[in-house]
Amino acid sequence: DQQVKQNSPSLSVQEGRISILNCDYTNSMFDYFLWYKKYPAEGPTFLISISSIKDKNEDGRFTVFLNKSAKHLSLHIVPSQPGDSAVYFCAASARAGKLIFGQGTTLQVKP
Amino acid sequence: DAMVIQNPRYQVTQFGKPVTLSCSQTLNHNVMYWYQQKSSQAPKLLFHYYDKDFNNEADTPDNFQSRRPNTSFCFLDIRSPGLGDAAMYLCATSWTSTNEKLFFGSGTQLSVL
Numbered sequence: 428d429q430q431v432k433q434n435s436p437s438l439s440v441q442e443g444r445i446s447i448l449n450c451d452y453t454n455s456m457f458d459y460f461l462w463y464k465k466y467p468a469e470g471p472t473f474l475i476s477i478s479s480i481k482d483k484n485e486d487g488r489f490t491v492f493l494n495k496s497a498k499h500l501s502l503h504i505v506p507s508q509p510g511d512s513a514v515y516f517c518a519a520s521a522r523a524g525k526l527i528f529g530q531g532t533t534l535q536v537k538p
Numbered sequence: 539d540a541m542v543i544q545n546p547r548y549q550v551t552q553f554g555k556p557v558t559l560s561c562s563q564t565l566n567h568n569v570m571y572w573y574q575q576k577s578s579q580a581p582k583l584l585f586h587y588y589d590k591d592f593n594n595e596a597d598t599p600d601n602f603q604s605r606r607p608n609t610s611f612c613f614l615d616i617r618s619p620g621l622g623d624a625a626m627y628l629c630a631t632s633w634t635s636t637n638e639k640l641f642f643g644s645g646t647q648l649s650v651l
Contacts, residue, residue, distance in 0.1 A: 429580070436578065461639060470542070470628055470642030471581075516581070525595075526640065528573075528580040 430454045431519050433529035440536050446504040448532050450517035453498065457519040461526070462491060462502050465514040474515075475502070507536045541565070544629050544643035551619050552651050559614040559646045561629030569635050570612040572604060573628040575645075581628055587612060588635055616648075624650045 432451045440446045448462075458479040463471035477484040477491045477500070484491050490503045504511055514533050518526045542563045551557040561570065569588050573581040585594045587606045601623070603615040616623055626647050630640040 431580065463642075468547075468644065470544075470630075470644045471640075472642065473639035476639065525583050525586075525635075528582075530578060530580045 429530075430457075431517060431527045431529040433515075433517060433532045435532050436530070437533040437535070440507045440534065442509055442536055442538050443506045446502075446507045446511065446534055446536065448502040448504075448515050448517075448534065450500045450502075450529055451498060452500075452519050454519070454521060454527075455498065456521035457527075458522060459520045460491070460493060460500050461518045462489075463516045463518060463528075464511075465516065465531070471516055504534075507534075509536050509538050512536050542629055542631055542641050542643035544627075544646050546646060547644065548647050548649070550649045550651060551616075553621065554618045557616050557619055557648070559616075559627050559629075559648070561612045561614070561643055562610050563612075563631045563641075564610070565631055565633075565641060566609060567631035567633050567641070568609075569632045570606060571630040571632075571640065572602075572612070572614050573630065575626045575628060576624075584614070586635070619648070619650045621650050624648055 461476040462474040464474045465471040475486050475489050493500045514531045516531045517529045520526050571586040572584045575581040584598045606612045626645045628645045629643040632638045632640050
C-alpha cells in the first residue's frame with residue numbers, strides 16, 4: 428500500500444517556463460511534507476518543506492502548495508532552469524514518525 | 539565540509555556471500571538511517587538508530603542487520619544477499635527524528651551476481 432504517490436514518472440519543460448510536480452497521499456495523519464531533489468550519482472538533498480498548518484510555502488523559485496482536503500501537494504518551480512533537471516521526491520510524515528517517500532518524478536528542463 | 543559519506547560507491551557481491559556497507563558522518567547528528575531504493579521505486583526505510591537505540595522497521599527482512607559503533611559510523615550488514623537485494627542503499631542522518639530534513643549520502647549501488 429503506497430501512501431505517497433507521484434503518478435508522473437517524468438516531466439519535460441522548456442527553460443524559463445513553470446514546472447509543476449505533483450504528489451498525492453492517502454494517510455490523513457500526515458502533517459509534514461518535504462521535497463527532495465536528486466542528481467545522478469548523488470544522494471537526495473532537501474529542497475523545501477511544508478507543515479499541515481499551512482497551505483503554501485515559498486523559497487525563491489520554489490513554492491510548495493498543500494491541499495489537505497484533496498490530499499495533494501505540488502511543487503512549482505518558476506522560472507525553470509536547466510540545472511533544475513533532476514529526480515524530485517516528495518515525502519511525508521505523521522506526528523514526527525518516519526518519512527514515507529514517493530517514487531520520484533524525473534524533471535528535464537530543456538534549454 | 540560536513541557531510542555523509544558512503545563507501546564503497548559500487549559494491550558487487552555473490553549470491554549468499556555476506557556484505558557490509560558503511561556510512562560515516564561529520565554532522566554529529568543523533569539519528570542515522572538506512573534506506574533501500576530499487577529502480578524507479580520510492581526509497582524504503584530499513585531501520586534507524588537514535589543514538590544507540592536501534593529501531594527496525596516491521597517489514598525489514600532478518601537478512602538485514604545494522605551496527606552503530608559510535609556517533610560517526612553506521613554499517614549495514616546483509617548476511618546472505620539474494621538477487622532481490624540488488625539496489626541502491628542510502629544512508630541518511632538527522633539531528634532528531636521529529637519531522638526534520640534528512641541529510642543523505644551518495645549511496646552504494648549493490649549488485650548481486
